[in-house]
Each structure stands twice: as structure tokens, then as C-alpha cells.
Amino acid sequence: MTQAHVVQVKTIWQGILAAAEQPDEGWDWDYKRRLAASDPRFEAYALEIDKLAQGVVLLETQWHRSQVDEQFSAGQAMRFSTGEASPSRLVYIDYLASAPWNRKRIEDPPYFVGVGRALLIFARKRSMALGYSGRVGLHSLPGAEAFYHRQNMPDYGADPDKEGLVYFEYGTLQQ
Amino acid sequence: MDDNRLSQQLQKTGDLMDLLNDSDWLQETAAAEAACSGDVEAGVGTRSYVKQIQRTPPDALKQQRRQVTVLSILLPVLHDYLSDWGLGLSFESVYAEAQRVIYQRLAQMTPGQPGWINNLLAEGDQYLPIEERPSQAQIEATLLEMLTPADWQVLATVAAKDMAAGILRRANVDEATPIAS
Numbered sequence: 001m002t003q004a005h006v007v008q009v010k011t012i013w014q015g016i017l018a019a020a021e022q023p024d025e026g027w028d029w030d031y032k033r034r035l036a037a038s039d040p041r042f043e044a045y046a047l048e049i050d051k052l053a054q055g056v057v058l059l060e061t062q063w064h065r066s067q068v069d070e071q072f073s074a075g076q077a078m079r080f081s082t083g084e085a086s087p088s089r090l091v092y093i094d095y096l097a098s099a100p101w102n103r104k105r106i107e108d109p110p111y112f113v114g115v116g117r118a119l120l121i122f123a124r125k126r127s128m129a130l131g132y133s134g135r136v137g138l139h140s141l142p143g144a145e146a147f148y149h150r151q152n153m154p155d156y157g158a159d160p161d162k163e164g165l166v167y168f169e170y171g172t173l174q175q
Numbered sequence: 176m177d178d179n180r181l182s183q184q185l186q187k188t189g190d191l192m193d194l195l196n197d198s199d200w201l202q203e204t205a206a207a208e209a210a211c212s213g214d215v216e217a218g219v220g221t222r223s224y225v226k227q228i229q230r231t232p233p234d235a236l237k238q239q240r241r242q243v244t245v246l247s248i249l250l251p252v253l254h255d256y257l258s259d260w261g262l263g264l265s266f267e268s269v270y271a272e273a274q275r276v277i278y279q280r281l282a283q284m285t286p287g288q289p290g291w292i293n294n295l296l297a298e299g300d301q302y303l304p305i306e307e308r309p310s311q312a313q314i315e316a317t318l319l320e321m322l323t324p325a326d327w328q329v330l331a332t333v334a335a336k337d338m339a340a341g342i343l344r345r346a347n348v349d350e351a352t353p354i355a356s
Binding site: 002003004006007008011012015017049050051052055058093094095096097098099100101102103104105106107109110111113114115116117118119120121122124125128134138139140141143144146147148150151152153162163165170173174175 | 176185186191201204210211219221224233236240246254268270275278
């Protein structure tokens with residue numbers, strides 16, 4: 001993610017919402033970019049088409065562990081109990097967002113389709129590259145749960161530590 | 176997303192992102208997103224952004240599609256134009272500031288500019304050959320017209336400041352420390 005992408009999120013994405021007289025609620029991508037630049041655990045990326053940021057993602061690559069015990073029962077992964085953690089690292093999607101105009105409710109057809117899916121695949125690519133075997137975790141907003149279900153991303157239920165958002169996690173990707 | 180499909184892609188090209196060039200995969204993506212409204216947000220911190228979108232009247236957002244289309248035409252030209260300046264370390268800052276200014280100027284266009292933009296969009300909608308798109312050929316000149324002398328001064332200041340900061344960062348010198356007295 002470049003400085004130009006941050007300006008686009010702040011001026012164009014937010015500007016479009018501001019033009020509709022919606023207050024800016026402090027969705028600070030500048031902070032996230034600085035975080036990614038100063039802390040090696042974080043990586044910020046933008047998906048750019050025609051020089052416009054169509055989607056953004058912030059990945060955390062060191063702290064998070066798989067919350068799923070893949071050994072619990074053959075073929076039936078189960079979430080660890082509270083306090084336990086798998087030794088398996090994963091790429092955690094801290095933030096993932098698509099530009100305001102890329103959703104059917106606003107544009108039908110949307111300006112671009114596939115932005116979320118492309119960012120999700122990119123996260124799995126990073127997970128492979130980091131030696132985490134494609135494991136990726138995220139907490140979905142309620143309106144996006146159907147999207148992650150459609151991506152066959154296993155759903156491990158509401159997480160009380162994350163305001164009740166549902167936790168999804170991809171396991172190991174076979175090579 | 177089917178893990179078997181991803182595994183096959185890895186074996187085939189070694190890069191999962193190559194799926195974005197697969198027409199079958201793209202059709203499947205379009206169908207999946209059509210069924211899910213296009214909302215893909217993840218992370219507690221995106222709540223405020225999604226709330227903002229949800230509270231914005233759809234008609235107000237639809238009106239902005241035109242603006243996004245215009246920017247998707249103007250920004251690549253702006254980027255290429257500034258790339259020719261040889262700005263080096265300060266390119267990113269200057270480009271970021273220039274696009275911010277252009278976005279502002281689109282909201283305060285001079286009398287002839289709305290008509291030019293209408294023509295520019297019409298040329299794109301008709302898929303005319305590039306040699307039959309006179310408005311397209313005027314993009315660079317119009318971008319330059321949009322910038323006021325004060326805007327140019329701002330861009331020059333950003334370039335100078337960012338170049339200085341970049342040099343000091345590379346030399347590992349505290350920016351607050353004077354280089355020479």
C-alpha cells in the first residue's frame with residue numbers, strides 16, 4: 001500500500017461518503033499504513049485497478065496462531081477451548097475492505113467484482129510464502145458472513161473477544 | 176473457494192494469483208459476489224466504515240459512480256505525466272498530493288470542464304478507437320489547467336520537503352538536527 005492509496009481511501013472513498021453527508025468515523029488507513037511500515041508483523045496492501053485502490057487489506061503475520069485443532073478428529077477440525085492455542089501460525093486478516101462502489105446494493109452490477117476474493121487469495125499466497133501452509137484467519141462482519149461461506153471458509157462461530165464477530169479460518173492447503 | 180482448485184493452480188503455475196486470469200474462475204467469482212451483495216469486510220475496525228456505507232442513501236452513492244469512472248481515466252494519465260518528471264524519492268508524495276488536488280478540482284470545475292468530461296465518458300462508452308477520441312487526447316492538458324498556481328506551489332513544496340526527508344532518512348540523520356550551522 002502506498003501513500004497514494006492512503007490518500008485515495010481518505011479522499012475518494014471517504015469523500016464519496018462525505019458527499020452523502022455521512023460523518024467520517026475515524027477509519028484511519030494512514031495509521032494502518034504507518035503501522036505496516038514500522039512494525040514488521042503487519043503488512044498493508046491495496047488492490048489497484050486503473051490507478052484506483054479498489055480494495056485494501058492489513059495482514060498480521062507473526063502473533064496469531066490457528067484456533068483450530070486439525071488433529072482433533074480426522075476430517076473434523078474443531079476449535080480449541082479458550083486459552084489454548086495451536087502451535088501453527090497463520091496469516092490473520094486484521095482488516096479487509098472493498099471500495100464503496102464495489103457492492104451490488106450500490107451498483108448493480110458493481111463497478112468491479114472479485115475484489116474481496118482476490119484479497120483473500122492473496123492472503124493465502126502470503127501464508128504459503130511465509131511457511132504457514134495457506135492457513136488464514138479472520139473475523140467477518142455480519143454482512144459479509146455469506147461471502148466467506150461461499151468461499152468455503154470454515155466457520156468456527158462467534159468470538160466473544162471480537163465483539164461477537166464470527167471467526168473463519170482456512171486450514172492447510174495441500175500442494 | 177475450493178482448496179482443490181487452489182492446489183491445482185499451485186501445481187500448474189506456482190502462483191495462486193494467476194487464478195485472476197482464469198475466465199471460469201472470474202465467472203464463478205461474479206456469481207458468488209452477486210449472491211452476497213458484494214459486502215466482504217472483515218475485522219472489527221471495519222465496522223465504522225461499513226456503518227458509514229449503510230447509512231448513506233444508495234442514490235447518493237450511485238451518483239458517485241461517474242466520479243469514480245472519471246478518476247479511473249484521469250489518474251493513470253496523471254501518474255504517467257508525473258513519472259516523466261524524474262522526481263525520484265519524492266514521486267510518491269507528489270503523486271499522492273496531486274491526486275488529492277485533482278479530486279478537489281473535480282468538485283469545483285470551470286465552465287468548460289463538465290462538457291469535456293461528458294465527452295470523455297461518451298468516448299469511453301462508445302469504445303471508439305483511440306484516434307477517434309479527441310477528449311482523451313486532451314486529458315493531460317486539461318489536468319494541467321485544473322491545477323492553479325497555488326496548487327503547483329504546494330506540489331513543489333511537497334517535492335522539496337519529501338526529497339529532504341528521504342535523504343535524511345537514508346543518511347540516518349534526525350530530521351530535527353541541522354545538517355550544518
